[in-house]
Amino acid sequence: MARIEDVAVRAGVSVGTVSNVLNRPQAVSPATRAKVQAAIAELGYVPHAAARALVAGRTSTIGLVVPEVTNPFFADLARGAEDVADEHDVTVMLYNSDKSADRELRYLGQLETQRVQGILVTPVRQVTGGMDALVARGTPVVLLDHPAGRRNICSVTVDDHTGGALAATHLIERGHRHIAFVGGPLTVVQVGARLAGAREVVEAAGGTLEVIETRGLGVAAARTAATDFARRPAATRPTAMFCANDILALGALQTATREGLRVPDDLAIVGYDDIDFAAAAAVPLTSVRQPRHQLGRVAAQLLFEEIHEPAQHGHRQVVFQPELIARESSRVPAHAG
């Protein structure tokens, strides 16, 4: 493969001049510039990023580690972060930890080894020792959709507690008093917070909140939960269901419908995330919307702030507020209106 020196020889100039053509073209006379560019084209020269990074001392990339690429929530987050990175002429390396703490740690290590400028990460569980060490060694890190317990790190989150409260308030206002929360594992911080927010509101209103913990947040989990639910005698069954995410909600909606329950007449459903599918469902789904793109943008901005002005950078915990999008799945049934 052609090196910069091959280009220099071919163009009859020094390597320094070739480097200048590449990095500060205006510092080179048009004539030599043309010669060099011709040589580059003829040889198919492609600069060697590692050599560049070595002398520069850093790469022009940041890392983004998410637990689930398939999830539109994280895809939008990534999009937001990429937009900001583009403005800074930095590229984003995307890694999918797939909810495995092992993979997460491995990827973080890899990113550090590569001397990325900084890292955006949605930790699988909590902030581990490995991550702390990384921060201590000087790599700027911003937590995405995960609160920073410590104050030595920035974080950008959406207020899940309020989100849960929003959903519950909405259902209470619609006249429901017996509500089910579906989601899990409850140890997942987001799930836990949504539940807590909902519980507060329901209890304050004198209602009861029944927790149906699932193993995960996928369609399969929804199906088993909803099947069991639908087969209970109507009298003991909550009249509304708040699901920890839309996938769960859609799964529940479909399964409940198949089991003969009418939504929202027999069962009102509220989801979380407002994914595209939510609005397009057989019964359009009421959902709690998070400013996901904005979340990614702000996280990246905080990261770049820390990268460029480490001195006067104060670590901040940014909290966004979610918004309830009311649709048909929680409409007040005609007979109750």
Add this chain to the structure above:
Amino acid sequence: MARIEDVAVRAGVSVGTVSNVLNRPQAVSPATRAKVQAAIAELGYVPHAAARALVAGRTSTIGLVVPEVTNPFFADLARGAEDVADEHDVTVMLYNSDKSADRELRYLGQLETQRVQGILVTPVRQVTGGMDALVARGTPVVLLDHPAGRRNICSVTVDDHTGGALAATHLIERGHRHIAFVGGPLTVVQVGARLAGAREVVEAAGGTLEVIETRGLGVAAARTAATDFARRPAATRPTAMFCANDILALGALQTATREGLRVPDDLAIVGYDDIDFAAAAAVPLTSVRQPRHQLGRVAAQLLFEEIHEPAQHGHRQVVFQPELIARESSRVPAHAG
């Protein structure tokens, strides 16, 4: 940040020894090994990937460029590729071209600059000049889910023509003669091939295939198409619908149901991809399943073959066969059985 020399000084050994501890631990005595490891821990030393890559002449990564990370099809592809990469101690850099040829080209350039060992790519449209040049310069490339026109490159695809034929045959066997194909743009190779396969079968059986071209493959496209469809007089309406993917099919299913059509009684639906949601839908969806994980695996295997034995490597075009998964959405209606 600590360099290898700092470690060497601290441990009282030479840099060569530190390097040995890192790369061939068995070649250094247990005593010094311990000293060095202690120094590494104390200083928080992290090797510099760029420096390594520079002397090694190559990185231990491969690139994967897909048009849509959100799509479970590509997520599974990626998983398959990653599994194989892991076996080779190579990490996968994932890039989302987001169906933009510009981004695709930019990412490919970046990967070449980084001297990755090879690249797996699902081209947005066709194989462009930029990609040819890259191959000519010597970076091994394998096309994923896209046929290689030229024979100077490997490709791994699923036979979309057969997939379309399978779907059509299934519907014909169920007694349908008037069938709609929904999907688009038709210039997308996969969409075109599925249509062609279906058309062949339908015409051979003496039926008619009506093409409803959509702007894209998302929920929104499905909704408009299905709404128009459902409002046509029943007599002029096809009795079955073959959608170019499951998202479209699910969108159509939901919209049609809302417009009062019963599935499969008034309208049979067959999708493509067999995503998780397909089986869990209100009416479980008949779909054409592709061996996606396997696709990613084999693509990566071909890539590594080319990387390790460039000499005796013959470029191959591997074609997988899809499989029809029959479910309720295309069941024969009771009155016709």
Add this chain to the structure above:
DNA sequence: AACGTTCGCTATAACGATTCAATAACCGAG
């Protein structure tokens, strides 16, 4: 005509690791 000033280009020292030939240390055998 001599003198600074630009301007365009060159030569070379980093950057941080790995590799490998050379050397030192050690050990048992003669």
Add this chain to the structure above:
DNA sequence: CTCGGTTATTGAATCGTTATAGCGAACGTT
């Protein structure tokens, strides 16, 4: 003891860039 043969460690060359100091040549000013 000394010698051959391992084994452990060292030191320097190397990878492909960028940055920088320096060096002529050309030019405008006095």
